Amino acid sequence: MIKTIKEGSARLYVPNVNKPEQGRREGFYNPAMTKNRDISVACLAVLFKVSKKRAKNRMRICDALTATGVRAIRYKKEVGGEVWACDVNENAIKLARKNAYLNKTKINFVNKDANAFLSENGFDFVDIDPYGSPVGFIAAAGHSLGRKGYLAVTATDTAALNGVYPRVAERRYGIRSVRCFYSKELGTRILITSIIRILMQQDKAFQPLLCFQDRHYIRIFGSVLRGAKKCDVLLDKMKYIVADKDSWEIREHPSEKSIGPIYIDTIQKKNFCMSVLKELKKRNLTGQNIVRLAAEELQEPFYYDTHFLSKKYKKPLVSLSKIIDTLSKRHKVSRTVFCPTAIKTDAGLEKILAAME
Ligand SMILES: C[S@@+](CC[C@H](N)C(=O)[O-])C[C@H]1O[C@@H](n2cnc3c(N)ncnc32)[C@H](O)[C@@H]1O
Numbered sequence: 001m002i003k004t005i006k007e008g009s010a011r012l013y014v015p016n017v018n019k020p021e022q023g024r025r026e027g028f029y030n031p032a033m034t035k036n037r038d039i040s041v042a043c044l045a046v047l048f049k050v051s052k053k054r055a056k057n058r059m060r061i062c063d064a065l066t067a068t069g070v071r072a073i074r075y076k077k078e079v080g081g082e083v084w085a086c087d088v089n090e091n092a093i094k095l096a097r098k099n100a101y102l103n104k105t106k107i108n109f110v111n112k113d114a115n116a117f118l119s120e121n122g123f124d125f126v127d128i129d130p131y132g133s134p135v136g137f138i139a140a141a142g143h144s145l146g147r148k149g150y151l152a153v154t155a156t157d158t159a160a161l162n163g164v165y166p167r168v169a170e171r172r173y174g175i176r177s178v179r180c181f182y183s184k185e186l187g188t189r190i191l192i193t194s195i196i197r198i199l200m201q202q203d204k205a206f207q208p209l210l211c212f213q214d215r216h217y218i219r220i221f222g223s224v225l226r227g228a229k230k231c232d233v234l235l236d237k238m239k240y241i242v243a244d245k246d247s248w249e250i251r252e253h254p255s256e257k258s259i260g261p262i263y264i265d266t267i268q269k270k271n272f273c274m275s276v277l278k279e280l281k282k283r284n285l286t287g288q289n290i291v292r293l294a295a296e297e298l299q300e301p302f303y304y305d306t307h308f309l310s311k312k313y314k315k316p317l318v319s320l321s322k323i324i325d326t327l328s329k330r331h332k333v334s335r336t337v338f339c340p341t342a343i344k345t346d347a348g349l350e351k352i353l354a355a356m357e
Pocket of ligand 1: 027028029030033037064065066067068070071086087088089092112113114115129130131
């Protein structure tokens, strides 16, 4: 059974099911991912504006795991370019074609394995939005992006990345995850490190532009640029972390208790995030709070969760704004996109605890 819904500028036929998983055979649609797609539309709009191929509407965009075609249709209608959509599921492609027709949009559909398709075709922007881990699609996306391009990646295996299943993370991403109060950022950086490493094998440097976790997924946008030297620069930004349940320490060299190496440099590019926020506002789309927090986030690795500190050190639960006010007199401090009760600061633990009095 099929029903009609509206998302962004698109009208869509989607499976009429109680839970998104029940519609996998016909064409998976998850309304909880609307915010992910809204932010993606705004990101693509920003990148489209600076693309040299914009004038001729020739920017090549690939929604590599399209399901109902919702992303591809929204990219085409709300941004532009030459949009391709791929899915291995024949039923999904049939439904996606109907959806493109319903929206009077021209999309190029392909019923194929995404890795095979990406390996044979070049794009400027590739979106990888799979079930679970994206890691198996990154190499093919890298080949597809040529000398320069942009990559958008979703991971829904957050239990592995955020430290619930450390061994699974070690298997899939090459780094053991840790369950700790800053695990959402640690998990995101493990995923980023894995993307960087895979693309480095092709002498391509991945630079994150905007990264966040929402609900049960991680979303990462970044640029991919060919160049061995650029990759070497990234190698220098990888360090070892002694990651405990309630503290972290960044080290140059490995030790028995350390994990890594993990990318510890900038993960939010302020100018890019500000431009995305502007697009979201202009288009009245969701996700503005996430992107604002990312834009304002201090580029220090890892955050302090004040609720965790309050419990551990028996401190009162002081409001975040008050702690930020106190610390900002002498230190750099910000909220973080990863946790609503946490701050990032260069002040150090003692001063944070003092600000919680
Ligand atoms: C999470 S859904 C995609 C959701 C969609 N991007 C959206 O925003 O609604 C994942 C899709 O990937 C497809 N898929 C899984 N493995 C694939 C592969 N190797 N190649 C192409 N498509 C694949 C599935 O059929 C499914 O439709």
